[in-house]
Amino acid sequence: MKRVLFLFLVFCSLSNLLLAQSRVHQHGTIVRMRMAPCLLAPHGFMAALSGTSRQQDTGELCPEYVLVADKVVFVIVGKTSNAIVPLAETTAFRLQNNELLVRIDDERHETRFTIREMVLRSEWGRVHPSVVEETGDPPRHHMETALDAETQR
Amino acid sequence: MSGTYHSTVSEVRLTFFTTDQHAQGRAQLKKDDFAVVDNGLVVRDFRSFSRSDVTQLDVLLLVDSSKSVLPRFRQEITDVLRLVSQTTSIADDHISIVSFGGMEPRILCAGNCRGAPAEAQLAAATADGQTPLFDAVLFAANFLAKHHDPAARPVLILFSDGEDTISRSSASDAIAAVLTSEAQIYAVDLGNAQSLSNGTVTLQNMAAATGGRYFAIREGAVKVLSSVLEDLHTGYIVTYRLPSRTAGFHWVRILPTRNLNLQFRCRRGYHYASAVR
Numbered sequence: 001m002k003r004v005l006f007l008f009l010v011f012c013s014l015s016n017l018l019l020a021q022s023r024v025h026q027h028g029t030i031v032r033m034r035m036a037p038c039l040l041a042p043h044g045f046m047a048a049l050s051g052t053s054r055q056q057d058t059g060e061l062c063p064e065y066v067l068v069a070d071k072v073v074f075v076i077v078g079k080t081s082n083a084i085v086p087l088a089e090t091t092a093f094r095l096q097n098n099e100l101l102v103r104i105d106d107e108r109h110e111t112r113f114t115i116r117e118m119v120l121r122s123e124w125g126r127v128h129p130s131v132v133e134e135t136g137d138p139p140r141h142h143m144e145t146a147l148d149a150e151t152q153r
Numbered sequence: 154m155s156g157t158y159h160s161t162v163s164e165v166r167l168t169f170f171t172t173d174q175h176a177q178g179r180a181q182l183k184k185d186d187f188a189v190v191d192n193g194l195v196v197r198d199f200r201s202f203s204r205s206d207v208t209q210l211d212v213l214l215l216v217d218s219s220k221s222v223l224p225r226f227r228q229e230i231t232d233v234l235r236l237v238s239q240t241t242s243i244a245d246d247h248i249s250i251v252s253f254g255g256m257e258p259r260i261l262c263a264g265n266c267r268g269a270p271a272e273a274q275l276a277a278a279t280a281d282g283q284t285p286l287f288d289a290v291l292f293a294a295n296f297l298a299k300h301h302d303p304a305a306r307p308v309l310i311l312f313s314d315g316e317d318t319i320s321r322s323s324a325s326d327a328i329a330a331v332l333t334s335e336a337q338i339y340a341v342d343l344g345n346a347q348s349l350s351n352g353t354v355t356l357q358n359m360a361a362a363t364g365g366r367y368f369a370i371r372e373g374a375v376k377v378l379s380s381v382l383e384d385l386h387t388g389y390i391v392t393y394r395l396p397s398r399t400a401g402f403h404w405v406r407i408l409p410t411r412n413l414n415l416q417f418r419c420r421r422g423y424h425y426a427s428a429v430r
Contacts, residue, residue, distance in 0.1 A: 030195055031194070031195055032193050032194060032195060033190045033193060033195055033406075033408070034190075034193040084408060084413065086408075086409055086410050086411050086412075086413060087187075087188035087190070087195055087197070087408050087409070087410050088410040088411060089185075089197060089410070104413065
């Protein structure tokens with residue numbers, strides 16, 4: 001009986017830990033914003049990773065952001081034309097079910113974005129040379145500050 | 154974009170206005186409360202940020218006197234007269250009235266609009282002819298640019314139903330001229346406010362593109378004037394390094410960095426003529 005109880009407690013702890021980890025936010029900086037065609041449905045993670053997916057647009061315009069995180073650059077599109085996020089120097093976000101959730105005020109308020117493209121930060125310059133030429137590389141210290149804050153939490 | 158056309162090619166100077174969730178002008182805006190999106194690039198590093206120190210207005214009232222506004226023409230003239238009579242804080246030589254109806258815009262008064270002759274001329278005006286709206290806006294923009302006083306903010310208060318019928322210029326030409334003159338359009342819609350007509354959309358676009366505002370005629374002259382004066386006293390100026398030397402039109406938008414209830418209003422962009430390297 002004790003063993004069953006012990007296993008049950010271990011299981012509960014592990015599931016809580018996993019749940020907590022899924023709520024852990026990463027940090028990045030939004031360096032670009034433009035209005036782009038809205039996407040009809042979320043598409044696959046692998047397609048986003050390869051950047052080769054074909055997406056159907058709805059004819060409406062939604063905000064598209066380039067979010068530069070520590071290792072990965074995300075190109076994300078809002079689900080509505082009103083999906084405006086604060087353009088603070090540091091943006092907190094997390095990934096869930098092939099979507100990227102941007103934290104707005106606190107952890108209770110998040111806006112969901114479709115991931116249009118994901119590129120390794122080291123590859124970003126090769127994939128989008130014109131964009132890098134315009135924006136330059138975002139300051140590294142923002143990332144480090146953000147990561148430090150997350151570690152201390 | 155004040156200064157964009159005149160200052161060094163490496164700096165953008167932008168005048169803007171902000172309101173909170175109660176649509177009230179916000180007096181305590183901080184430098185890190187907003188970011189500028191310039192041609193898609195997010196700019197947070199500003200060279201300077203301050204309250205606008207302009208205290209004078211240079212107002213041109215552009216009055217639609219074409220046949221299409223006939224049902225509301227008397228109300229329009231009454232509002233224009235009321236507006237002129239209430240602009241006591243604006244110098245006499247900084248108010249002009251231009252009407253348009255038929256083929257050409259007509260200057261009713263320039264710098265002497267508070268006198269009885271101008272009032273009589275306005276009161277006797279009739280609504281007739283086609284609507285050369287875009288030509289008239291372009292004319293007004295050039296007029297404001299020509300008489301520009303650097304110490305005054307140029308403002309174009311446009312009374313119209315927004316339905317152009319005969320202009321040689323396009324809406325884009327008209328807006329470009331207003332952007333060059335650095336004026337803002339405060340559009341007063343004489344059309345039927347119950348339905349969203351093409352004219353209403355045109356007026357809303359003109360106001361938004363130049364950082365101005367849109368009003369329905371029922372809101373009255375007092376509201377229009379108080380908005381113009383509020384903007385005069387709650388404007389901010391930000392300058393930043395030109396983020397990209399791509400020649401052509403640079404779209405500009407201001408967005409909050411924290412408080413999404415903040416609304417920002419500024420002209421929609423500026424022309425960057427050449428890539429100097």
